[in-house]
Amino acid sequence: MGKPTGFIEYQREVPQERNPLDRINDWKEYQQSLCDDQYQIQGARCMGCGTPFCHTGVQMAGMAMGCPLYNLIPEWNELIYRGRWQEALERLLKTNNFPEFTGRVCPAPCEGSCTVAIHDSAVAIKSIERAIIDKGFAERWIVPKPPKTRTGKKVAIVGSGPAGLASADQLNKAGHLVTVFERADRIGGLLTYGIPNMKLEKSIVERRVQLLQAEGITFVTNTEIGKDISPQQLRAEFDAVILCTGAQKHRNVTIEGRELNGIHFAMDYLTLNTKSLLDSNFENGQFISAKGQDVIVIGGGDTGADCVATALRQGCKSIVQFGKHPQLPTERSKNNPWPQYPQVFSLDYAYAEAAAQTGKDPREYCLLSKKFIGDDNGQVKELHTVQMEKTIGEDGCVVFHEIPGTEKVWPAQLVLIAAGFSGPEQEVIHSFDLHQNERGCVDAPFGIYTTNVEGVFAAGDVRRGQSLIVWAINEGRGVARECDRYLMGATFLP
Template sequence: MGKTTGFMDYEREVAEERNPKTRLKDWEEYQIPMKEEKLQKQGARCMDCGTPFCHTGIDVNGSPSGCPLYNLIPEWNHLVYMGKWKEALDRLVKTNNFPEFTGRVCPAPCEGSCTVAISDPAVAIKSIEKAIIDKGFEEGWIVPNPPEKRTGKKVAVIGSGPAGLAAADQLNKAGHEVTVYEKADRIGGLLMYGIPNMKLEKRIVERRINLLKKEGITFVPNTEVGKDITQDELKEKFDATILCTGAQKQRDLPMKGRNLNGIHIAMEYLTKNTKSLLDSNLENGEYISAEGKNVIVIGGGDTGADCVATALRHKCKSIHQFGKHPQLPYERNEQNMWPEFPRVFTLDYAYEEATVSLGKDPREYSIMTKKFVGDENGQVKELHTVQIEKYTDDNGNVFTKEIPGTEKVWPVDLVLIAIGFTGPEQEVVEHFSLEQDERNNVKAEFDKYTTNVEGVFAAGDVRRGQSLIVWAINEGRGAAREVDRFLMGETVLP
């Protein structure tokens, strides 16, 4: 695949980014599309692998390796190198319903397991994927393609995130009538409200939703199962139901001072900001503003980074992001060998912006919050921390201990808690009387997706817990296949 010596002839290049000083003034995407000539060279870097690990989609030592969608990556890399963009698009959409989403927000485990990455920088798979789908829309190759005939079967999909949309898309292709219910006022789930505009512009999400509508899918926003529509009503109207509500129960910090004003869950902060941005360009003031405030984000993941980028655009006074783990190494170590996902230090878009805007990377490592302190009006004013270190005992158990003398008091006006999710919200699960596993996720066997309730399936984060967008799409596709089999006795879906 590609050019035989391409990985030796060309260096890795990825999409350039807009100047941080410029992009901090708006909410537009921060990446700049690559030129076709550069993309063809990147496609040429793809090797003629005996086994292309980039699309194996497996876990190695608990770490994702390769693409869970089993994308035909070497094939469309080669076609881009040859300048055959439409053919590349055909290969891409065989396995991925929404490359415009994954090409922007997926962490790209495919690149971590790229064979070139054993000794050199990986093929720029994610940049090529994004370019293929964007060109497909620009050239008008992607048009509504409703099914030629209907089966007469009706399916309800609860939740319109990537898993729900993938399930709906696949079932619609099979000829079933699909209705997607979403409790928010806009369709898209976390794609709409959980990911900031500068990473995924909402026009991109709306473009796909409009396409799915034209293909025959019905979307019903502002509808919460158990309140606006019941399980009995769903059973009466539909032949099957797929639960794709995600893992939106957010982990909190129950400690002294948590009830003070100015302390918020990260998703509340991000959701309100995006909604206000879409409703009024932030003019209605119905969001949590960081303007002029000392901001601390607790949690070292992607959601925390998105909070940093959002607060910077609000023109915060200062910002720090706390993580409980040490700083990652600059290169893979022996505990993180290829083809595992590389756990190495990177300068994400938010941290580059903070460095340019405020003079330093906002991340603080191996740090633990001890308590919040407020003023006489009940407003948070201080955050107390201590440095920590981890050690392993003779039995392999990992423990955390505080380092004496490292206590510190931080002035703060706004605290954003971004320490992950503990599972699905219980209201919908209890309404359906669904069994749950030991992690509180809906109990449904992988690759079967059937729950303890006849005709009710579960897919995505609600079943597997918080995970990657590619896994959500994978599970949505898989659940659609099993629903099709349940309805028809056999399935036409992959």
């Protein structure tokens, strides 16, 4: 514990955000930074708990509690307080392969389980984590470290999201020859095309990819397994195969008028926008534009928020986001106790931007979309909704009831469906003839990651379903450990 009275003396402070009205005019990251002295003060707030719930990384009543990466948070908080940044970086990298990603886009379940957060504001763990890794790159403490010896074993990893990259990093450290296959034209999976630049600039992703390449990992893009390369060829050329293809099967909205033009899945919208930005700074016109349009986003999660922020930057006429659940409370409810992740109302970056521009939070709650109406050219022009009431049935299940007389018509020339994902895409799974569970995910036990096919492993969202980046990295590290054990008979990977 760096300073026993730190959590009493100091208040939580996190980096400022750029002015919302300024940042909607560009695609740069909206977060800023503090100076080193300020981070040291924030590190001093850590209590150095005897039982640090911040890195327990478990599920409690179906909700996250602490960091699944088991980061040594109190240790590097104390090191930051004492100004020992390089040692803090070494501690951080023991458990987290990519702090520059988690420090930007993870929702920070660690902070929800911080002991200080029982009666005060949590330690600014996420901000400190990002500051450590950013300083590590800025000071050039992070340099390529290829393995000194090679085992001669070859591993193919399908998918280059956080799970795939983490498993590649770990297996490369063990001395194996690793090749990562990605069907898109850039490495990174959803880190590249699913998260917009204002949350994670792609130079950050590319910097890490270049480091991994310098350490000996081979990346192959524009290659889809089952189409460009058969599973049989992959298994013949490699000693083991790991599937980390994610869970990107869109959850649709099946109502009248769904076939109209102008209705798109959110991930298609975000992907095309980022690709056009990276390829040509939008000069090629190969993206879905919200300019001058009334935009509706269906779905209340982070992807929906990213759609709101993107549409604002494109110059939409109006923006509204529909959610089917009620507005979250401002404080924890009784059925959401510490140390669970707090389900409380917050003004995310996108909503702050919308409020600054329009004077109103764009979110609407407890709405059910009933039908789309189009014009004579087959273009969507409006969306009909009805208000819902959420109740808990006698069996404890959530029930929604339509409220008569609350029907409303919303103008809309662009509708973005951000209703989440229903599981992994099936083509690669079927091409390997893998067993699946009732949710359509690959049947591979947690902690073991083996499938019904010899030498084929699965990890990340393709195994567990849509989840957090920290769980993806956790599983990427875990599957690397078990793959190494399979190849060598024993493993020293954590």
